[in-house]
Amino acid sequence: MQFNLTEILSNDGMNQKISTDIGIKELDLGNNIYQVVNPIHIDLDITNLGDKKMNLQGTVTGTLNIPCDRCMEEVDHKIETNFSKDIKFQDNEDVTWYIDGYNLDLEKLALDELIIDLPMKVLCSDTCKGICNQCGVNLNKGTCDCDNSDIDPRLAVFKDLFKEF
Ligand SMILES: [Zn+2]
Numbered sequence: 001m002q003f004n005l006t007e008i009l010s011n012d013g014m015n016q017k018i019s020t021d022i023g024i025k026e027l028d029l030g031n032n033i034y035q036v037v038n039p040i041h042i043d044l045d046i047t048n049l050g051d052k053k054m055n056l057q058g059t060v061t062g063t064l065n066i067p068c069d070r071c072m073e074e075v076d077h078k079i080e081t082n083f084s085k086d087i088k089f090q091d092n093e094d095v096t097w098y099i100d101g102y103n104l105d106l107e108k109l110a111l112d113e114l115i116i117d118l119p120m121k122v123l124c125s126d127t128c129k130g131i132c133n134q135c136g137v138n139l140n141k142g143t144c145d146c147d148n149s150d151i152d153p154r155l156a157v158f159k160d161l162f163k164e165f
């Protein structure tokens with residue numbers, strides 16, 4: 001989805017607003033692929049600051065389906081990220097990877113911002129118990145008879161404390 005910047009670039013002080021959905025179904029990060037639940041949407045406000053400089057200000061929203069870091073259950077993770085950046089155009093030079101010549105690639109810009117804002121970990125809940133790492137049962141949904149007492153490092157610390165008394 002390309003937006004041509006020629007008109008705005010040739011009019012100092014000009015401002016233009018864009019609001020559009022990015023029609024992607026999944027976000028491919030190489031090692032992880034997340035399904036898009038609610039469309040990725042970008043609201044963008046472009047201002048020509050003069051002297052071949054422009055400001056891009058906007059918001060990217062959307063909902064991605066991301067597996068819980070502990071139990072792997074899929075979680076709908078809402079994203080809303082704001083950005084503001086100044087871009088200086090120079091002759092015969094690519095200013096940034098999402099601008100080719102005078103064409104702004106809205107999808108690349110939106111994904112760039114979205115990826116920066118992705119959390120390292122998503123949890124289905126703060127109290128998620130995770131999966132038993134011996135039998136694989138989801139401990140939020142059931143219990144198992146495995147002895148995991150040596151595996152949780154927090155419990156191991158308590159054990160050592162008790163030994164001293
Ligand atoms: Zn979980």
Ligand SMILES: [Zn+2]
Pocket residue numbers: 132133134135136137144145146
């Ligand atoms: Zn188990």
